[in-house]
Amino acid sequence: MTLPFDVDAVRADFPILETEVDGRPLVYLDSGATSQKPRAVLDAERDFLEHANSAVHRGAHTLAAEATELFEDARVTVAEFVGAEPEQLVWTSGATAGLNLVAGSLGYAGRLREGDEIVVTEAEHHANLIPWQELAARTGARLRHIPVLDDGTLDMHAAADLIGERTRVVAFPHVSNVLGIVNPVAKLVTLARGVGALTVLDACQSAPHLALDLSASGVDLAVFSGHKVYGPYGIGALWGRDEVLESLPPFTTGGSMITTVTLDKAEYLPAPQRFEAGTQPVSQAVAFAAAVRWLGEHDLAAAHAHEAALEQRMREGLRSIAGIRLLGDTDAADRVALQAFAVEGVHAHDVGQFLDSRGVAVRVGHHCAQPLHRRFGLTASVRASAAIHTTEAEVDTFLDAVSGVRGFFGVGAGTAGARA
Amino acid sequence: MTLPFDVDAVRADFPILETEVDGRPLVYLDSGATSQKPRAVLDAERDFLEHANSAVHRGAHTLAAEATELFEDARVTVAEFVGAEPEQLVWTSGATAGLNLVAGSLGYAGRLREGDEIVVTEAEHHANLIPWQELAARTGARLRHIPVLDDGTLDMHAAADLIGERTRVVAFPHVSNVLGIVNPVAKLVTLARGVGALTVLDACQSAPHLALDLSASGVDLAVFSGHKVYGPYGIGALWGRDEVLESLPPFTTGGSMITTVTLDKAEYLPAPQRFEAGTQPVSQAVAFAAAVRWLGEHDLAAAHAHEAALEQRMREGLRSIAGIRLLGDTDAADRVALQAFAVEGVHAHDVGQFLDSRGVAVRVGHHCAQPLHRRFGLTASVRASAAIHTTEAEVDTFLDAVSGVRGFFGVGAGTAGARA
Amino acid sequence: MSGLESLYQELILDHAKNRRGFGLAEPGAHSATVHQRNPICGDEITLRVDVEGDRVASVTWEGAGCSISQSSASMLVALLQEDGGVEGMPTADVEALIAQFREALRSRGKIPLDEETFADAAALSGVSKYTARVKCAMLAWVALEEGLRQA
Amino acid sequence: MSGLESLYQELILDHAKNRRGFGLAEPGAHSATVHQRNPICGDEITLRVDVEGDRVASVTWEGAGCSISQSSASMLVALLQEDGGVEGMPTADVEALIAQFREALRSRGKIPLDEETFADAAALSGVSKYTARVKCAMLAWVALEEGLRQA
Numbered sequence A, B: 001m002t003l004p005f006d007v008d009a010v011r012a013d014f015p016i017l018e019t020e021v022d023g024r025p026l027v028y029l030d031s032g033a034t035s036q037k038p039r040a041v042l043d044a045e046r047d048f049l050e051h052a053n054s055a056v057h058r059g060a061h062t063l064a065a066e067a068t069e070l071f072e073d074a075r076v077t078v079a080e081f082v083g084a085e086p087e088q089l090v091w092t093s094g095a096t097a098g099l100n101l102v103a104g105s106l107g108y109a110g111r112l113r114e115g116d117e118i119v120v121t122e123a124e125h126h127a128n129l130i131p132w133q134e135l136a137a138r139t140g141a142r143l144r145h146i147p148v149l150d151d152g153t154l155d156m157h158a159a160a161d162l163i164g165e166r167t168r169v170v171a172f173p174h175v176s177n178v179l180g181i182v183n184p185v186a187k188l189v190t191l192a193r194g195v196g197a198l199t200v201l202d203a204c205q206s207a208p209h210l211a212l213d214l215s216a217s218g219v220d221l222a223v224f225s226g227h228k229v230y231g232p233y234g235i236g237a238l239w240g241r242d243e244v245l246e247s248l249p250p251f252t253t254g255g256s257m258i259t260t261v262t263l264d265k266a267e268y269l270p271a272p273q274r275f276e277a278g279t280q281p282v283s284q285a286v287a288f289a290a291a292v293r294w295l296g297e298h299d300l301a302a303a304h305a306h307e308a309a310l311e312q313r314m315r316e317g318l319r320s321i322a323g324i325r326l327l328g329d330t331d332a333a334d335r336v337a338l339q340a341f342a343v344e345g346v347h348a349h350d351v352g353q354f355l356d357s358r359g360v361a362v363r364v365g366h367h368c369a370q371p372l373h374r375r376f377g378l379t380a381s382v383r384a385s386a387a388i389h390t391t392e393a394e395v396d397t398f399l400d401a402v403s404g405v406r407g408f409f410g411v412g413a414g415t416a417g418a419r420a
Numbered sequence C, D: 001m002s003g004l005e006s007l008y009q010e011l012i013l014d015h016a017k018n019r020r021g022f023g024l025a026e027p028g029a030h031s032a033t034v035h036q037r038n039p040i041c042g043d044e045i046t047l048r049v050d051v052e053g054d055r056v057a058s059v060t061w062e063g064a065g066c067s068i069s070q071s072s073a074s075m076l077v078a079l080l081q082e083d084g085g086v087e088g089m090p091t092a093d094v095e096a097l098i099a100q101f102r103e104a105l106r107s108r109g110k111i112p113l114d115e116e117t118f119a120d121a122a123a124l125s126g127v128s129k130y131t132a133r134v135k136c137a138m139l140a141w142v143a144l145e146e147g148l149r150q151a
C-alpha cells in the first residue's frame, strides 16, 4: 500500500530525529554523508538476528534455509529498487568497495594497457578517482578528466573531445556529492558507447533521491551504498550488465565463490557469487531490503517533489544571504537537495561549529572531493544535504543560522577576515 | 566486574536460543560458521543508530564527534581483546577481506617475484588459500603446502624442509575450521623468522575461543571476523606490527584514507587509516566492541574450561558411535570444541537433515576446505561446533541424534550403502 | 508422516541404494555428456543422454552425493524407461516433464508431483518444502536438460 | 557564557584576524621548517623555528584554516615572544609547555589552561570540550614540536 506523503509521519519513523543538541532539536542536514535509519530497518535487522541468523548457502538446517531465503530475497528487493535483475546485483561492503572491485578486476584482467585512457570528471568523489589513478599507474593507462564549468555542470564539449578511440572506461557520478547536480548520463553513455568504452556510474548520491532504472540507463556498471539509502553500514551493491560482469575476473577470493578448489587452483562461480568472497553482510542485506521496502511504502513521486521544494528553498535562501558563495549554482540542471557553499571571511569549520550550536548538523571540509574544491579555489566548504524526513521549517532554521554566521565571527561588509 | 561462569545466565543473553525447530528446542552447533549475538551486541548497535549515528572523522557537529569517539573507542576495545595497539588494528569487512588486503597489497608492492615461495597448509580455509594462489599466479611465485598428517596435525618435519630461503610468506590457520586443532604458532613463527619470511595468522576460529595475545605471538599479521566472535556481520580486523603495516601500500583506495589528492595523484595516511577506504562499518565496530566487552564480563578462564569439557564430551561421544569417522582425532594437540566427522554409508547432507529434524543445527559440506577433505578422501563432512552458550545437555542431544542416523537411513553393520 | 519421513520416503532410500541407470553407457551417434555440480555441498553427476530422432533413447549417469540427489537421478531414469518403452520418450515430452518437475519443486510444497506423471519420482514431492534440498533433487534433471540442448 | 562563546572568545577571534608571527622569516643557522596538515578539514601550516644554543630564538608561520587553528598559532608565537623575551625561551621549557598544552586539550574540559603559563592561549581551554576541534588547536604546537626535533 502506498501512503500519501506526510513528512511528519515519515519523521516519526526515525528515532534519532528526537535527539536534542544543546537543548535544541537536531536538524540533521548531513544525509549526504550518511543517512539516518528508520525503525523498520533497525527492526528488520534485529528480527533477523534474533530469529533466523545463521550462515547462508550452506548446511541443511532450518535456520540456514531461512537465512538463505531472506538473504536472497533481499537481493531481489534491492535489485528491483534500482531496475535490475537479482543476478546482476553483487553485494559489496559499500560503494568504495564496488569501485575498487571494478578497477581492480579490470587491472587483473589485463584490460588496460599503456596508451589506453580512462576518463573521469573533475567532480569526482575520491572513491571514483583514486582507484582509477592507481589502475592507471599500474597499467600505464592515462587518466583524463572532464572539466567542471563555473556553474558546476560538466563541460560536455570537452567531454566529446576527450572521449575517443583510446578511451576504455568512462566513470562518473550520477550526482556530485558537492554540487548536487544530476549529470547527463544518457549523453555520456552515448559518447562512451560510440568508442566502445565501458561506463561506470557512481550512484551514491542519486540512489536515495531519484528513481533509478539501471537497466534502461545504458551504463555498464553502477555502485551505491546502503548507508546513504536509509540502510545499514557495511553493505552496498555493484550492478553490472550480464555480459560485463561475466567478463570480469574476481577481485577478492575466498569461500562461497568457488566450484572446485585444489591446493593449486580454484574455479569460480558465475556472477554475482564470483565477486562475493567470504561471509557476506547477511543481516545488513536483509536490513537494506527493509530500507528499500520502507521507502517503497511512500508515494515516492510526492517525496521527490517534497525534496525538490526543499532544494529550491535551501538554494534560494542561501543566495539571499550576504557573503555566501554557492558551489554549482545553476538552474539549468536537475538537482538533488544538497548544497555546498562557502561563507566569505569565515572558515567552513567555524561555520559548521556555529551551526551546530543551533542544532544544525552539516558537513564541513572537502567532502572527499579535493580536486573539485581546488577548481573553485577552496580547500573546504560547508555542505547541507536534506533527506525525505527534512522539513521546510528545518531548512528555515538552517538558513536563519547561516545568516548569523558572519555577525558572530565579526566579519561582514567592509570587515577583512581570514579567507574562507 | 567479572561474573562467575554460568552457562544458563549466558544463554539468557541470546534471544535466538529460545527458537524452536519443528517443536524441538534449537541446538545450535554451527557457531564455527557464524556465532549468535547476545542482546548486549544488538542493543549497542541499535543504541548507536538511534542516538549517535553520523559520519565519523568528518564535520564539526556534535553527533559526528560522538560517533567518532565511539568508533575509535571500539578500535581500542577490540585491539585490547587481541593484545594489540589500536594503531595496529585495521577494520575490514571480515577475515576474507583482510587476507585479500594482505595478499593484494604484497602484490601491488612488488614484494613477490618469480622463484619466491609462499607457504600455506593443507588445512587452509579457502580464504587463506585462494588469495595466495592468485598472488602466486600473478607474480610467478610458487605456492607450497605443509601437509596434514593422518591425525590432523601439521607435518612439522615437512614444514621445516619447506620453509627455506626462498620463502617470503608463511600463512596458516591458528585453528583449522575443520579439525579444531590449535596449530603450533610459535614453531611456525620460528621457522619463518629464521628465513625472514612474513607470517600471516588466520585467527578466525581461535578468536572466539582462546585468549589471543597477538603482540606476543610473534606473527606479523593476523585476521579475524566479528561475526564469529558474537559480533555483527560486515566487520573484521586485520592486525599487523607497526613496521609491517607501514611497509604495505593500500589495497583499496577512496575517501578518508588520504592526505592530499589532486586529479592525478593521491597521498595516503599512515596505518590503520591507509587501509580503510570509504565509509567504514561504524555501527558494526561499535557492536563488535560490545561483543568483546560482553565476553570480558565473564570469567573467560572458566568459559574456556567449559568449552574444553564440551570438546571432550563431543569427541568421546562421537568416538563411541559405530560408523563414525572423526577428522583430526588426536589428543596430542590443544583443540577447540569443533569437530568434523563422516558417517559411514550416509552422505553428510542427509546426516545434517536428520539432525535438523531433532533441532540440531550443524554444518555439512566441505566447509570451504576442499583440499583438506580431499586429503581425507572425502568431498563433504558434518561439522559440529560449540560456543560459550553450549551446554552438556545439548552435546548429548546431538550425540543421541547422531546415534540414530545410520538406523534411519538403513545402513549399518553389513549393509552396503552410498559412500559417505 | 513426520517432515523427515515425508522427505526420506522408503522409495527414496531404495533408489539411493539401487541406482537405475548408474554407470555410463558407450556414447551413441547423437549423445551428449554433461557434468553438473552443486557447489554448496559437492554433489556431482555426469550424465549421458542418447537421442535418436526426436526421442530420448537412453540416459545413464555416474555421480556421488546425498540420497536425494542419487535417488532423484535413479527415479528419472526409471521414469524415462517405463514411460518411454523401447522407443524412448519424445524429447519434447521430456522437456515438458523437466519443466513441470522444476515448477513443483520450487513451489514450497504447494504443487505436488502426481504419481501418474512422475511414477516413483513423485516421492520427491516432500523435497519442495526443504528449499536447501531442491538443488539436490534437481541435479540430474538439470543435467538432462543441458544434455538435450547439446545432443 | 554559552558553549559557543567559550569556544570562540573575543581573544581568539582577534588573534585569528591579527596573526602574530605570520609570514615566514628567513631561515637562520639552526632552523627547521615543518609542514603540518589536518587531513580531515584541510587546515595547514608551515612553521619555521630558529634555535640558538638551547633556546628558541624565533617562530614564524604561514597557513590557512579555521579560526581555532589560526589563533592558536598566533597565540603560541605571542606566548614565546612574551615569555622568552629577546633571548628566547629555553627549548626544554617549550617542549614542556607543548606537552602540558596537549594534556589540557585532550582532557575533555577537565584540565584548564592557566593564564599565567599560557597567556592568551589560555583562551583555548574551551576547545578541549570539542574533541573534533582539538586537532585544529594543536596544529601549530605539533608543528613546533616536530621542528624542535629537526632543528
Ligand SMILES: Cc1ncc(COP(=O)(O)O)c(C=O)c1O
Pocket (backbone or CB within 6 Å): A255, A278, A279, A280, B032, B033, B094, B095, B096, B097, B125, B127, B128, B173, B175, B176, B177, B202, B204, B205, B225, B227, B368
Ligand atoms: C579458518 C577460517 N578462515 C577464514 C574464514 C573466513 O571468514 P569470513 O567468511 O568471515 O571472511 C573462516 C570462516 O568462514 C574460517 O573459519
Ligand SMILES: Cc1ncc(COP(=O)(O)O)c(C=O)c1O
Pocket (backbone or CB within 6 Å): A032, A033, A094, A095, A096, A097, A125, A127, A128, A173, A175, A176, A177, A202, A204, A205, A225, A227, A368, B255, B278, B279, B280
Ligand atoms: C558520490 C559519492 N561516491 C562515493 C562515495 C563513497 O561511498 P562509501 O563511503 O559508502 O563507500 C560517496 C560517499 O561517501 C559519494 O557521495
